[in-house]
Amino acid sequence: MSDTETAWPWSVLGLxxxxxxPKDVRRAYAKKLKxxxxxxxxxxxxxxxxxxxxxxxxxxxxxxxxxxxxxxxGLPEIRTPTNDNTYFPPQPAPTPTSDGSxxxxxDQEIDSSDYSIPENFFKRFNELTSYKKTLTLEEWSPLLSxxxxxxxxxxxxxxxxLQENLAKNIGYYRxxxxxxxxxxAIDERFGWVSDGIGFLKRYPHRRNLQxxxxxxxxxxxxxxxERQKQIFTPKETKIxxxxxxxxxxxxxxxxxxxxx
Amino acid sequence: xxCIGIDLGTTNxxxxxxxxxxxxxxxxxxxxxxxxxxxxxxDDNKTxxxxxxxxxxxxxxxxxxxxxxxxxxxxxxxxxxxxxxxxATDLSALVLSKLKQDAEDFxxxxxxxxxxxxxxxxxxxxxxxxxxxxxxxxxxxxxLINEPTAAALANGVLDRENxxxxxxxxxxxxxxxxxxxxxxxxxMEVRASSGDAFLGGEDFTEALAKHFSEQIDQDWxxxxxxxxxxxxxxxxxxxxxxEGQNRASATVKINGISxxxxxxxxxxxxxxxxxxxxLYRPIQKSLYDAGLRAEQxxxxxxxxxxxxxxxxxxxxxxxxxxxxxxxxDPDHAIALGAAVQAGLIKQHTALDDVVMxxxxxxxxxxxxxxxxxxxxxxxxxxAILERNTVLPASRQQYFETARDNQTKIELSIxxxxxxxxxxxxxxxxxxVPVPPKPAGHxxxxxxxxxxVSGLLVxxxxxxxxxxxxxxxxxxxxxxxxxxxxxxxxKALEKxxxxxxxxxxxxxxxxxxxxxxxxLLGDDRAYxxxxxxxxxxxxxTQDPQKIEKxxxxxxxxxxxxxxxxxxx
Numbered sequence: 001m002s003d004t005e006t007a008w009p010w011s012v013l014g015l016x017x018x019x020x021x022p023k024d025v026r027r028a029y030a031k032k033l034k035x036x037x038x039x040x041x042x043x044x045x046x047x048x049x050x051x052x053x054x055x056x057x058x059x060x061x062x063x064x065x066x067x068x069x070x071x072x073x074g075l076p077e078i079r080t081p082t083n084d085n086t087y088f089p090p091q092p093a094p095t096p097t098s099d100g101s102x103x104x105x106x107d108q109e110i111d112s113s114d115y116s117i118p119e120n121f122f123k124r125f126n127e128l129t130s131y132k133k134t135l136t137l138e139e140w141s142p143l144l145s146x147x148x149x150x151x152x153x154x155x156x157x158x159x160x161x162l163q164e165n166l167a168k169n170i171g172y173y174r175x176x177x178x179x180x181x182x183x184x185a186i187d188e189r190f191g192w193v194s195d196g197i198g199f200l201k202r203y204p205h206r207r208n209l210q211x212x213x214x215x216x217x218x219x220x221x222x223x224x225x226e227r228q229k230q231i232f233t234p235k236e237t238k239i240x241x242x243x244x245x246x247x248x249x250x251x252x253x254x255x256x257x258x259x260x
Numbered sequence: 261x262x263c264i265g266i267d268l269g270t271t272n273x274x275x276x277x278x279x280x281x282x283x284x285x286x287x288x289x290x291x292x293x294x295x296x297x298x299x300x301x302x303d304d305n306k307t308x309x310x311x312x313x314x315x316x317x318x319x320x321x322x323x324x325x326x327x328x329x330x331x332x333x334x335x336x337x338x339x340x341x342x343x344x345x346x347x348a349t350d351l352s353a354l355v356l357s358k359l360k361q362d363a364e365d366f367x368x369x370x371x372x373x374x375x376x377x378x379x380x381x382x383x384x385x386x387x388x389x390x391x392x393x394x395x396x397x398x399x400x401x402x403x404l405i406n407e408p409t410a411a412a413l414a415n416g417v418l419d420r421e422n423x424x425x426x427x428x429x430x431x432x433x434x435x436x437x438x439x440x441x442x443x444x445x446x447x448m449e450v451r452a453s454s455g456d457a458f459l460g461g462e463d464f465t466e467a468l469a470k471h472f473s474e475q476i477d478q479d480w481x482x483x484x485x486x487x488x489x490x491x492x493x494x495x496x497x498x499x500x501x502x503e504g505q506n507r508a509s510a511t512v513k514i515n516g517i518s519x520x521x522x523x524x525x526x527x528x529x530x531x532x533x534x535x536x537x538x539l540y541r542p543i544q545k546s547l548y549d550a551g552l553r554a555e556q557x558x559x560x561x562x563x564x565x566x567x568x569x570x571x572x573x574x575x576x577x578x579x580x581x582x583x584x585x586x587x588x589d590p591d592h593a594i595a596l597g598a599a600v601q602a603g604l605i606k607q608h609t610a611l612d613d614v615v616m617x618x619x620x621x622x623x624x625x626x627x628x629x630x631x632x633x634x635x636x637x638x639x640x641x642x643a644i645l646e647r648n649t650v651l652p653a654s655r656q657q658y659f660e661t662a663r664d665n666q667t668k669i670e671l672s673i674x675x676x677x678x679x680x681x682x683x684x685x686x687x688x689x690x691x692v693p694v695p696p697k698p699a700g701h702x703x704x705x706x707x708x709x710x711x712v713s714g715l716l717v718x719x720x721x722x723x724x725x726x727x728x729x730x731x732x733x734x735x736x737x738x739x740x741x742x743x744x745x746x747x748x749x750k751a752l753e754k755x756x757x758x759x760x761x762x763x764x765x766x767x768x769x770x771x772x773x774x775x776x777x778x779l780l781g782d783d784r785a786y787x788x789x790x791x792x793x794x795x796x797x798x799x800t801q802d803p804q805k806i807e808k809x810x811x812x813x814x815x816x817x818x819x820x821x822x823x824x825x826x827x
Contacts, residue, residue: 031445034446049617147578190541191545195545196679198545
C-alpha cells in the first residue's frame with residue numbers, strides 16, 4: 001500500500017495527518033472547497049465531497065461509538081462514490097407481550113387507548129399484527145394517525161414492523177379492499193408508492209412487496225378519490241327537483257319514440 | 261449590472277437586491293413590500309392590473325381576476341380574464357415584469373437579470389415554465405434558487421460565525437418545503453430537501469371556507485364564484501386573526517341573507533388536521549436522507565406566511581423538541597435570500613468567504629427492467645442520480661440488453677421517486693445503437709451529470725464499441741422556443757398597464773369598492789360616502805388635494821378592515 005492510499009481520505013482534504021475532531025475536518029473541507037470551482041471541476045468536487053463525508057464519519061464514530069446508525073462501521077471502505085446517505089438499520093420488533101389468542105378482546109378491557117404513548121402504541125400494534133384478520137384500516141387508523149409517529153425513531157420502527165407484517169401476509173393483501181385502504185394509508189404516511197425509490201433504499205429486499213403495494217394502490221385509486229369526496233362533503237346531497245323543462249323534453253321524446 | 265432577487269410566491273411576491281449593507285427589500289409603487297400575485301382586467305377590458313388593485317377585485321369580478329396561478333405553472337391549464345385566455349406562465353410573467361419595474365424605479369437603473377426562487381420540490385417542468393415566464397418579462401434567469409435554501413442564506417448570512425445544523429420549514433401560500441442545512445466556516449451545505457408541491461396556506465383557507473359554506477347550508481361546488489371568493493377572503497382574514505387570539509368572527513351576506521361566521525383555534529385545528537398530518541412526511545423524509553435524528557438539529561427556522569398558524573408552530577416544536585425561530589419576517593426571508601444568491605453570483609465582496617452547495621431535490625434515472633430471483637419487473641425506474649445528492653454531481657450505472665439480437669437500446673429519462681418509471685416526470689428520450697448479440701451480452705454505461713443551474717447531461721457509452729452518445733437535457737420538451745416567447749410578449753404588450761402614479765389611486769378605489777361589497781347596512785353607507793369623497797377629489801385633478809384625501813381615506817379603510825373581524 002502506498003503512502004497516498006493510507007492517507008485517504010485525509011490527503012484529499014489537505015490534511016497531513018489523520019485527525020479525530022470533526023471540527024478540523026470541516027475546517028479543512030471549507031478551505032479546500034473555497035479554493036476550487038465545483039461547476040468547472042465536477043470530478044474534483046465529488047472526490048473532495050466524498051473524502052469529506054468519509055472523514056467526517058470516521059471522526060464522528062470515534063467521538064460517539066454508541067452511535068449505532070452507521071452500518072458501514074468496521075466494513076472495508078467503499079472505493080467508488082455511491083451516495084452520502086446513512087442507512088438506518090431497522091430496530092428489531094419488541095417481542096409480543098401476550099399470547100396471540102387473547103389479544104383481540106384485550107383492547108376493550110385495558111385503558112391503554114392513548115396511542116400517543118409509545119408503550120401503548122406498540123402494545124396495540126403487536127395485538128393487531130398477531131391477529132391476522134384485524135388488518136383493516138378502521139383498526140389501523142388510530143395508530144397510523146397517532147402523535148407517537150411524530151417521533152422519527154418510533155416511525156422507523158413502525159415502518160419496519162409494517163413491512164415485515166405485510167410481506168408475510170402478501171396473499172391476503174392482494175385480494176381485499178380493506179387491504180387497499182390500508183396500503184393507501186401507509187403510502188400517505190410512509191410513501192411506499194409515491195416514494196418507491198426511498199422505500200427500496202430502506203428495504204432493498206422488498207421489491208416484490210413494493211410492486212404489490214403499488215399495484216394495489218394504483219388499481220384502487222378511484223376508490224380513494226370517492227373517499228376523499230365523502231370526507232369533504234359529509235352531508236347527504238339533497239335531491240333537487242327536476243326542472244319543468246326537463247319534464248317537457250322527456251315527454252316530447254317519449255311521444256317522438258312512440259311515433260317512430 | 262444589478263441582478264435582483266425575486267420571490268415569486270403563490271399568494272404574494274417580493275423583490276430584493278444586494279447592497280453594501282446586505283440584502284434589502286424593494287417597496288412597490290404603493291409603498292409596500294408584498295405584491296399580491298393576482299392579475300386582473302380592469303373595467304375597460306384593456307388595462308391589466310397586477311397586485312393589490314387586482315386582489316381587491318377578486319370578489320366583485322371573479323371572471324376577470326386570477327390568483328393562485330403558481331399552482332398550475334408547468335401545466336396546460338388556461339385562465340380566462342374576460343374573453344382572453346392566459347397560461348400560468350403568462351400571468352407569472354406579468355407579475356415578474358411588475359416586480360422588475362418596481363426595482364428599476366427604486367434603483368434608477370435598467371434591470372435584465374434575476375435570481376428567482378422556486379419551491380425546492382418543483383419538478384423540472386415547473387422550473388422550466390418559471391424560466392420561460394421570466395424571459396417573457398425580459399429577465400434573464402441567473403439561477404433558480406430553492407426557496408428554503410434562499411431562506412437559509414438570508415438567515416445564515418446574519419450569523420456566519422456559528423457552526424450549526426438547522427432545518428428550514430417553509431410553508432408558503434401553495435407549497436411546503438423542508439430543508440436541512442449545515443453551516444460551518446462560511447460553508448452553507450444543504451444536506452437534504454423534501455416537500456409537498458401542493459400543500460400551503462391557501463389549502464387551510466379553503467378548508468375553512470368550505471366549512472363555512474356547510475355551516476350556512478350551501479354546497480361549495482354550486483356556490484356562485486363571487487360568493488366563493490367572498491368566503492375565501494373572509495376565511496383568510498379570520499385565519500390570520502387567529503394568530504393572536506383564540507376566536508374570531510365576521511358577518512357576511514350571501515344570497516341576500518346575512519350570516520355570522522365564527523371560528524376558534526380548536527375548531528380550526530380540527531378542520532385542518534389532515535393537512536397538518538401531511539406536513540410530517542417531508543420532515544421525516546429529509547431527516548432520513550440527511551442521516552440525522554431530530555435531536556441533532558440545533559435550530560428550527562420557520563419561513564413562509566403560513567407558519568404563523570399556531571398548528572404549524574406547535575408541529576415544529578413537537579417534532580424537533582425545540583422552540584422554532586423567526587429572526588426574519590417569514591414573508592421576507594426568501595426574497596432576501598434570493599438577493600444574497602444574486603450577490604454571490606455577482607461575486608460581491610461582502611460575500612467573499614461564503615460558499616453554498618445545494619442538492620438535487622429529485623432522483624433522476626431511466627426506465628429499465630429489473631430482474632431478481634428469476635422474476636422480471638418491467639418498466640421499473642432505475643435511479644442513477646439519487647435525490648439529495650450534493651451538486652454538481654456525476655454518477656453512472658451499467659445496463660445490459662434484454663433481448664437476443666437487440667440492435668438498439670431506447671432510454672427514457674425520468675425524474676421522480678416512484679419505483680414505476682411511468683409515474684415519474686419524463687425528461688427526454690434517446691436511442692443508442694448496439695451490435696446484435698445474445699441477450700445480456702452487450703452492456704452500456706449511463707452517466708448522468710447534473711449541475712446547480714439544473715442542466716442534465718446524459719452520456720451513454722456502449723462498452724464493446726467504446727462509442728459515446730451524449731444528450732443534453734437543457735430545455736424540456738414542453739419548453740417554449742424563443743419565437744414563442746416573443747409572440748407571448750407581443751400579445752401581453754397589447755394590454756395597457758396603469759401608469760405608476762395612478763397605481764395608488766387605483767388601489768385605494770378598488771379597496772373602497774371591495775369593502776363596500778363585503779359590508780352591510782350602515783357600514784356600507786359609510787364606505788359609499790368615502791367613495792364619493794375620493795372620487796370628488798380625483799375630479800379636481802389637484803395632486804395636493806388628492807394626496808391629502810387619499811391619506812385620510814386610506815386610514816379610514818384600514819380601520820374598517822381591522823374592525824371587520826371581531827375577536
